Amino acid sequence: MSFSKGVNATAATLTRLRTGESYCPFSGMCVTCLDGCPGLCEIGKSSVRGKEVLYPQPFGKTTSASQKDYPVDYSHFNILGTAVGAHGIEADPDKAVFPAVSLETAVGVNADLKLNLPIVIAAMGSTNVAANNWDHLAAGAAVSGVGIVVGENVCAMDPNVEIKNGRVVHSPNLAKRVKDFQEWYSGRGFIAVQANVEDTKLGVQEYAIEKLGVEAVELKWGQGAKDIGGEVKLDSLERALQLKSRGYIVLPDPTDPKVQAAYRAGAFSEFERHSRIGMVEYESFMARVEELRKAGAKYVFLKTGAYRPADLARAVKYASDARLDLLTVDGAGGGTGMSPWRMMNEWGVPTLYLQALLVKYLDKLAARGAYVPPVAIAGGFTLEDHMFKGLAIGAPYVKAIGMARSPLTAAMVGKTVGEAVKSGKVPNEYKKYGETLEQVFIAASELKEKLGAEAFEKLPVGAIGVYTYFERLAQGLRQFMCGARKFALSYITRNDVTALTREAAEITGIRYVMDMDAEEVEEILG
Numbered sequence: 001m002s003f004s005k006g007v008n009a010t011a012a013t014l015t016r017l018r019t020g021e022s023y024c025p026f027s028g029m030c031v032t033c034l035d036g037c038p039g040l041c042e043i044g045k046s047s048v049r050g051k052e053v054l055y056p057q058p059f060g061k062t063t064s065a066s067q068k069d070y071p072v073d074y075s076h077f078n079i080l081g082t083a084v085g086a087h088g089i090e091a092d093p094d095k096a097v098f099p100a101v102s103l104e105t106a107v108g109v110n111a112d113l114k115l116n117l118p119i120v121i122a123a124m125g126s127t128n129v130a131a132n133n134w135d136h137l138a139a140g141a142a143v144s145g146v147g148i149v150v151g152e153n154v155c156a157m158d159p160n161v162e163i164k165n166g167r168v169v170h171s172p173n174l175a176k177r178v179k180d181f182q183e184w185y186s187g188r189g190f191i192a193v194q195a196n197v198e199d200t201k202l203g204v205q206e207y208a209i210e211k212l213g214v215e216a217v218e219l220k221w222g223q224g225a226k227d228i229g230g231e232v233k234l235d236s237l238e239r240a241l242q243l244k245s246r247g248y249i250v251l252p253d254p255t256d257p258k259v260q261a262a263y264r265a266g267a268f269s270e271f272e273r274h275s276r277i278g279m280v281e282y283e284s285f286m287a288r289v290e291e292l293r294k295a296g297a298k299y300v301f302l303k304t305g306a307y308r309p310a311d312l313a314r315a316v317k318y319a320s321d322a323r324l325d326l327l328t329v330d331g332a333g334g335g336t337g338m339s340p341w342r343m344m345n346e347w348g349v350p351t352l353y354l355q356a357l358l359v360k361y362l363d364k365l366a367a368r369g370a371y372v373p374p375v376a377i378a379g380g381f382t383l384e385d386h387m388f389k390g391l392a393i394g395a396p397y398v399k400a401i402g403m404a405r406s407p408l409t410a411a412m413v414g415k416t417v418g419e420a421v422k423s424g425k426v427p428n429e430y431k432k433y434g435e436t437l438e439q440v441f442i443a444a445s446e447l448k449e450k451l452g453a454e455a456f457e458k459l460p461v462g463a464i465g466v467y468t469y470f471e472r473l474a475q476g477l478r479q480f481m482c483g484a485r486k487f488a489l490s491y492i493t494r495n496d497v498t499a500l501t502r503e504a505a506e507i508t509g510i511r512y513v514m515d516m517d518a519e520e521v522e523e524i525l526g
Contacts, residue, residue: 002026004345005067008042012056012064012341015042052270054340059233059270060128063405065225065335065380070350074389076504077497078513081483088487098482103474105399105489107147107374108299108325113216115400116145116188117474118391118489120376122328122402123194123218123303125151125230127337129408131173136411138180138191139459140466143447145188147400149218149303150177152196152230153275155204156246159239163246167203170211174204178212184459192216192301196230197276198247200288206295215298216325219288221280221315222305224351224379225336226343229275233338237263240271249274280314289322299325306332306348306379309357316361319373328402329358331379335405351379355394356508362397378402384476391489392497393508399489407466414441414465422461437461443468 008028009017017023018037019030029043039045046053056064086096105118121141124130130137130151141148155161158173168174174193181191193208195217208214234240240254251272252259262268292300302324304315312329319327331351336344349357355377365372375397377390387401420427421440430440438444441464448456481487484496498513499505505512 003069003071005069006345009040010042010067010341012067013042013045013053014057015045015053016040052268054342055233055338056341059338060132063129063335063337063408064339064341064344065405066333066345068333068345068350070333070352072501072504072507073350073352074386074393076352076500077389077393077508077510078500079385079388079392079480079484080496080498080516082485084485086485086487087491096482096485096487098475098478100487101478101481102488103477107376107399109323109371109373111374113147113190113299113325114145114188115147115190117470118387118400119144119407119470119473120147120326120328120378120400120402121149121407122330122376122378122404123149123151123220123223124404124408125194125337126153126157127232129337129412133408133411133415133462134177135180136415136460136462137408137466138177139184139463140407140411140414140470141189141191142181142184142186143451143459143463144467144470145186146470147190147192148181149192149194149301150174150208151194152199152220153232155202155207156198156243156248157232157273159242163202166201168207171204171207174208175212178208178214180460182213184463190216190299192218192299194218194220194303196220197278201247205292205297209292209296216301217292217297217299218301218303218326218328219285220303221278221311222307222330223303223336224306224330224332224334224348226339227277227305227307227347228340228343229277231272231274231338234271234273235269237271240273243273249276280311282314282318285318286322289324301326301328303328303330305330306350306354309349312349312354312357313361316358316365316373320365320371323371324373326376326400327373328376328378329354330402331355331377334379351377351381352393353507354379355390355398359394359397359509372397374399376400376402378404382406384473384480387473387477388480388492389497392492392494393510395493395496396490407469410465410469411462412465413462414468415460415462417441418461418464437464441465441468443471446471 002025009015017030022031085091089096103117105115107113154174155168155171158171160172162170193214195205205217240250244250302319331354332348333350377398381401390401391398433440486492498516499510
């Protein structure tokens with residue numbers, strides 16, 4: 001069987017097959033390729049639009065994630081409950097109830113960055129879909145008390161950025177992104193600013209620390225969706241020239257007169273802006289961490305992608321030696337605002353496999369008595385069962401779950417529905433609940449009480465969607481934890497999940513379901 005799905009035809013690239021379900025499994029081509037077909041599939045569209053079809057479409061309106069069906073994933077594990085005792089609370093049926101479960105967590109060398117929920121919204125960079133929904137997303141993160149990271153390229157993509165002597169001195173876009181969180185911050189959660197190669201050259205993080213009051217910064221090695229630099233599309237020659245002048249790779253070259261003539265003639269309508277790949281070295285990495293701390297960074301993070309195992313080992317080792325405050329590990333299959341579609345499906349180590357390797361490497365550090373950094377695991381997590389499994393398989397090292405696409409979805413839907421409600425045009429799907437925000441959004445009244453009526457009126461409406469989504473995750477996670485008799489995150493262990501297949505057990509070291517509790521069973525039965 002083929003694990004790859006959507007080869008040559010997928011909603012991501014707006015392509016389809018003429019023959020429907022009759023196709024060749026490996027190539028993805030129609031069983032019969034007909035002379036005269038206008039080219040509905042990826043091959044056909046590529047013969048007309050070329051490299052444009054590399055990417056999910058339409059750019060700036062969607063996020064995407066892999067369709068590949070990996071051989072082993074988190075569905076190959078089940079969460080175990082028990083009928084005995086309680087951890088973190090008195091074993092009393094009147095006290096050991098699921099609302100009593102604590103979901104508070106902390107990251108940082110001194111565990112002083114407190115989160116209400118074990119969630120970090122992984123970096124959202126310069127793509128339009130992130131920029132257009134950022135105020136809703138950031139406010140939602142702040143009122144929920146979780147972490148959020150501003151992604152790469154925000155400053156250099158800012159049309160009104162001020163750069164002097166090759167360094168950023170003012171960026172309205174980054175300043176707004178930070179303020180969108182800070183305005184609603186109430187003591188829990190954090191906002192961090194990430195940097196790639198271009199950002200580092202421009203001094204983006206130093207600017208964020210010195211001018212915007214940012215305390216946390218994140219070094220970026222990569223992400224799970226791709227193993228090249230960040231990329232976006234540009235819809236004007238002027239914008240392409242501007243970003244080329246700021247040092248980016250822009251394709252086709254907007255300074256070429258022939259390219260300019262082709263653009264004006266309508267041969268193509270978009271340019272591509274690409275970031276460079278970083279070159280990781282131990283000495284330069286440690287030096288950069290020290291630079292940031294001297295610049296005033298209170299917390300320094302690292303985010304790495306789904307690279308080969310040796311690179312994961314480097315991330316673990318460097319994060320330990322530098323005593324970083326958070327290491328985010330992002331597995332293949334997760335989401336993105338823009339990545340080459342086939343790359344998103346066919347490169348890298350999938351999240352579960354990457355987490356299994358991560359635990360082995362962290363165990364080695366712990367066995368030596370080395371510093372073990374707090375970890376966030378990311379790459380396709382969306383619901384409470386995913387969260388429990390990610391926390392359990394990564395116990396005791398994983399302190400938070402990284403998410404991106406799903407909180408952004410909550411922000412976008414919250415914005416769409418909320419603005420419709422405010423304008424008196426409640427979508428048909430939600431009319432049965434009422435006509436006001438408090439009626440339509442189940443958590444709106446709770447949030448209004450928490451913030452106060454005046455502040456609630458000013459809240460970006462999509463933030464209600466983010467808060468409501470997180471409240472659903474929180475209750476679902478509390479219910480799973482109550483069933484496992486674990487009343488705080490620190491009590492979750494790898495023994496709280498079981499592998500449903502021998503292969504899943506072999507990959508992760510989690511016990512196979514038929515072997516689980518074997519010693520205790522013998523003791524009970526005599």
